Amino acid sequence: MKALVAALRELIGLFVDDGSLALAIVAVVVLAGISATVMPGVPLVAGAILLFGCLGVLLASVATGSRRR
Numbered sequence: 001m002k003a004l005v006a007a008l009r010e011l012i013g014l015f016v017d018d019g020s021l022a023l024a025i026v027a028v029v030v031l032a033g034i035s036a037t038v039m040p041g042v043p044l045v046a047g048a049i050l051l052f053g054c055l056g057v058l059l060a061s062v063a064t065g066s067r068r069r
Contacts (some may be wrong), residue, residue: 021061028053 016022028050036046 003041018061018065021057023056024061028057 031053032046032049035049036043039045
């Protein structure tokens, strides 16, 4: 059983290395989805939220990572 749990953790670790980065990206996607639902006639708003939100999250993650080292 321990080997199965260890294998699953390794598998998840392949896709999610930084949990806070993944959580922030999910939050940006949810925000863009909400805006697309609320304003279906203006799809560029959801696209802008995705673009600038993901870029902002990535920039913040890189800045935080560079301070840790």
